[in-house]
Amino acid sequence: MTDAPRLEFRHIGKTFPGVRALGDVGFAVRAGSVHGLLGENGAGKSTMMKILGGEYIPDEGEVAIDGQVRHFRKAADAIDAGVAVIHQELQYVPELSVMENLLLGRLPTRFGLVDRHRALAWTRERLDALGVDLDPRAKLKQLSIGQRQMVEIVKAILRDAKILALDEPTSSLSHRETDVLFRLVRDLRTQGKAMIYISHRLDEIFELCDAATIFRDGRKVADFDALEGVTRDALVQRMVGREISDIFGYQPRDHGEVRLSVKNVTGRAAPLPVSFEVRAGEIVGFFGLVGAGRSETMRVIYGADRRTAGEVRVDGQSIKASHIRDAIRHGLVFCPEDRKEDGIIGVRSVSENINISARRNHLTAGLFVNDRNEARTADHYIERLRIRTPHRRQEIRLLSGGNQQKAVLSRWLAEKDLRVLIVDEPTRGIDVGAKNEIYNVLYELAARGVAVVMISSELPEVLGVSDRVVTMCRGRITAQFDRASANEQNVLAAALPESAGSTPIRNA
Ligand SMILES: Nc1ncnc2c1ncn2[C@@H]1O[C@H](COP(=O)(O)OP(=O)(O)OP(=O)(O)O)[C@@H](O)[C@H]1O
Ligand SMILES: [Mg+2]
Structure with missing residues (x-):
């Protein structure tokens, strides 16, 4: 039993209406290692992390920790098993402070009241020890996305999780924040944690990861026990299936x-x-x-x-x-950086999101929207940017993170x-x-x-x-x-x- 990997996915399958997100996928992560997970937008990486985090229940297959099969029915089950997943799309309570977040469920009390002084001192000490520069009193809504991510990471560390998964943690981190994150991840590796690291930045994968797995269209296409001697081109070729x-x-x-x-x-x-x-x-x-x-x-x-x-x-x-x-x-048109927060209209279809700003160009006699033009524009960009969606009428919020980005970006590119x-x-x-x-x-x-x-x-x-x-x-x-x-x-x-x-x- 001692030889069992810290974490193992076995024959995992997950289907959504119209999409086979994962089919018979397995890989193992050793304790004391950082395991890169790679693949195109929509390949199934986040779905796998949601299964690990207990957010999704797989249709087939199982997750094993130290050789023992675990069935997570909800997020709390995963947390209890020592798993911390930092999801690509963070969920947070905007009014809570950094301190309240980190102390959730263990605020020190004195005479039944929360002892704010002690709590503040405790939080400051922890953040300092980790070298993380955050004001414990700041509300989450005042923080950058990168800082909110830091809060999540610190929370996982304080909880002493033995398995930590980071789903594209650096996509909105500054260079300095990235340095801090990398240092934390390396420390955690030394402490024997098993980590999964998802990123589209291959240099980060080479810098940080000991091993890697590549997904493509919901299947595993490659496993690397070590990354020494593996070239960037080889990874790209496996990911996109072409040179x-x-x-x-x-x-x-x-x-x-x-x-x-x-x-x-x-x-x-x-x-x-x-x-x-x-x-x-x-x-x-x-x-x-x-x-x-x-x-x-x-x-x-x-x-x-x-x-x-x-x-x-x-x-x-x-x-x-x-x-x-x-x-x-x-x-003069500006496509903002924060496409998700600024740009996306969650409940609308992919097609409407692509056409929304271009729409005024499709007005016929100033009155009617020309559906056929919209469909043509949407299909053009879906194909061109390889937006992975079952059809153009799919709700955009059901797309993978990167595919949402592509759809919103198309809106600006499509502007006449x-x-x-x-x-x-x-x-x-x-x-x-x-x-x-x-x-x-x-x-x-x-x-x-x-x-x-x-x-x-x-x-x-x-x-x-x-x-x-x-x-x-x-x-x-x-x-x-x-x-x-x-x-x-x-x-x-x-x-x-x-x-x-x-x-x-x-x-x-
Ligand atoms: N709740 C859902 N309902 C319908 N389809 C979904 C749902 N969640 C994920 N999918 C689909 O499953 C597929 C895999 O998505 P996933 O988010 O796992 O991709 P990813 O590899 O994380 O991509 P990215 O690099 O863009 O983040 C995509 O086609 C996505 O649209
Ligand atoms: Mg994802």
Whole structure:
């Protein structure tokens, strides 16, 4: 019995209406190891984690811990068995504080009342010991997604879970938060925990994982006992079932007149004046660390946040300040980073989500929505970006995380009369194959004369896709590089605050 793996999935099957999410899938995770779980969007990774966490009951198969079969009927069963799953979509109570969250069910009491002082001291001590920088009194709703994720991770550690699964934990973490997370994961490995780590960032898999399993269309296609000697291309090939020799596939294009001109723009969340221009057909990558002010600046340009000074012009025409509709009227469109929170209309279909902003283009005589056009647009993007859905009428909330992202992103890509497109982290949470397609859509738009601004925190992506790279740091533009002169060193150096010159950064 001592040789049994800490955790084993055996012949797991799970079917949803119209979707076989998992079919006869098994793999094992050793104690004291980090096991990578890879696969395209919709491959079944999160479904497996929900089975492990007791959220879903499998149709077939079983989960064994230390060789003993366990049947989880609800989340509490998994917790009792020492399992902690940090899900891709976090559920949280917005009004609770960090402290209340961490202490849930064990608040120290004195005379029957919660002793806030002691609780606060206890929480501070624990967070300090773990090297996690969080204010115990902050309410969850005040935290970034990354910070909320940290709270979940700390909660699992405090509960002393022996099995810990992290479903795309870094997709919204800053570089610093990622460093903290990696350190925690390595410590936990030393303590003998068994961990599952899901990420679309292959560099993280190589950096962190001891072994890996690849899912494809709900089946297991590969197991790796060790990752030494395994190449990135080999993993990609197994994941997508075809070879992608050059994920960026960049082609040079001619650039036309200046389409977007931004002069000395400031806003409440972006107080320092920013100026830049983008030409027709040009893709300009904005690189910076999370918090460098890129999204804030773009939101002011688009009108989502108040503009306090400066001028934005599209094809020479001035856009009214803080006026999204005027921006859209001039063909300036912004696809926000937080597509799930900002963008998704949960109960509506995939097709409606793709067509929602493009809808005004389908108005016939200003009155009727042309269903056939909608269907065509939806099907086009479902195929193009490989959105895994049984049909275009499926409710979007039932899609996997990455497939929801693709559907919402299509909405902006499908917009007609587009002149300037600003996309914020367009490939976050998206698998390698679909990334490649998203780049191709951006190239196509540029070839049609659209001026494209792409915010990205993935340095290889910025270098691979952009005609020109602009770096931002602490709210200002710090440098610009044309494609030929941009490289990892100079772009990174220009994006880092001087005092943090040694901050390690990941390669995607
Ligand atoms: N509750 C549900 N109802 C219907 N279909 C579902 C449900 N949950 C998952 N699915 C489907 O099961 C398949 C697997 O989804 P899953 O979330 O496990 O993918 P994933 O590998 O985690 O993908 P991603 O990388 O995008 O997060 C998808 O086709 C998804 O649409
Ligand atoms: Mg998932």
